[in-house]
Amino acid sequence: MHALVVDDSRTMRRIISTVLLRAGFAVTEAGDGAEALVRLEELTVAGAPPDLATIDWNMPVMDGLEFVRRVGTDPRWADVTLMMITTESEQGQIVRALAAGAHEYVIKPFTADALMSKLSLLGLGHVTAKVTA
Amino acid sequence: VTGQSSDPPVGLLAAVNPAPAAYIDAETLDEFLSMTWAAFVDPTGYLTPLTVPVAPQPGLVAELRILGPSPMRITLHVDHEGARDVTSRMREEAAGVDVDEADITDALAELVNILGGNIKSLLPDGSVLTLPSVGTGVTPTSVADGDVAAAYAWGTCVITTHIEACLDPHPAAPQRGPRPTETNATSMPPLSL
Numbered sequence: 001m002h003a004l005v006v007d008d009s010r011t012m013r014r015i016i017s018t019v020l021l022r023a024g025f026a027v028t029e030a031g032d033g034a035e036a037l038v039r040l041e042e043l044t045v046a047g048a049p050p051d052l053a054t055i056d057w058n059m060p061v062m063d064g065l066e067f068v069r070r071v072g073t074d075p076r077w078a079d080v081t082l083m084m085i086t087t088e089s090e091q092g093q094i095v096r097a098l099a100a101g102a103h104e105y106v107i108k109p110f111t112a113d114a115l116m117s118k119l120s121l122l123g124l125g126h127v128t129a130k131v132t133a
Numbered sequence: 134v135t136g137q138s139s140d141p142p143v144g145l146l147a148a149v150n151p152a153p154a155a156y157i158d159a160e161t162l163d164e165f166l167s168m169t170w171a172a173f174v175d176p177t178g179y180l181t182p183l184t185v186p187v188a189p190q191p192g193l194v195a196e197l198r199i200l201g202p203s204p205m206r207i208t209l210h211v212d213h214e215g216a217r218d219v220t221s222r223m224r225e226e227a228a229g230v231d232v233d234e235a236d237i238t239d240a241l242a243e244l245v246n247i248l249g250g251n252i253k254s255l256l257p258d259g260s261v262l263t264l265p266s267v268g269t270g271v272t273p274t275s276v277a278d279g280d281v282a283a284a285y286a287w288g289t290c291v292i293t294t295h296i297e298a299c300l301d302p303h304p305a306a307p308q309r310g311p312r313p314t315e316t317n318a319t320s321m322p323p324l325s326l
Contacts, residue, residue, distance in 0.1 A: 018225060058262055088250060089253075107250075108250060
């Protein structure tokens with residue numbers, strides 16, 4: 001399985017990627033929504049679109065909500081599970097994200113166990129690990 | 134606020150906006166920081182609250198603002214060695230692997246970003262986070278009325294956090310920009326509260 005980790009903090013990308021690698025994902029990283037769209041296109045063209053994208057909300061260039069809107073309305077990526085991982089914790093923000101197309105919502109701070117539980121509930125993870133980015 | 138800050142005196146701000154203490158108390162701030170610390174820095178080494186005055190010492194200050202109805206500035210101060218340790222822990226670096234300045238800046242920025250996001254959840258609708266910045270500064274040693282602050286020991290490191298009222302420079306268009314890096318990190322004056 002393959003995951004696209006989108007966050008403008010390289011520290012947070014590393015934290016999330018570490019959890020996903022342990023869960024058996026190959027991981028590709030992007031620092032904002034626009035870069036993530038490029039990575040997503042590349043993976044799709046290569047015939048290996050990700051199964052999961054984790055997306056921060058507040059990022060420069062293109063924020064996570066806009067990324068979710070674009071991916072959520074493109075039929076090529078209908079099978080990509082979109083998981084927002086963000087500090088935005090107000091109920092209204094969560095509703096906005098879900099309405100935009102997010103499938104899951106995780107509020108920072110989170111523990112590795114909590115993230116693994118979310119993945120398990122989604123039926124994701126626990127296959128052979130591989131790093132590609 | 135004194136020193137080189139361009140913000141007006143806290144008393145003037147308090148007349149315009151509720152002070153941070155109207156929304157968050159020290160106990161809640163402690164809960165937010167402790168949760169973040171346990172999740173990303175050190176799940177076993179708890180932050181120990183300090184009740185004695187903290188001696189000023191140089192270090193790094195991560196800062197962000199919450200703009201909107203009750204604008205406020207949130208800072209997190211860590212001494213240089215502590216900042217290095219915090220970053221290594223967050224990145225789960227193997228023993229002997231050093232972290233660089235960009236790693237440190239990014240890690241502290243993310244910590245204050247998470248803290249700010251938690252605090253924003255307690256504020257009125259319309260509050261917006263700015264992206265964080267990181268610079269150098271000394272430990273804040275006094276707190277104005279209406280501010281919320283806390284100091285902790287983590288090993289030999291002292292960590293302080295401080296929330297104070299500030300102005301919203303662009304109420305209709307919050308500032309957003311790239312993450313702080315080695316080249317664009319804000320150079321902050323020493324905090325003098």
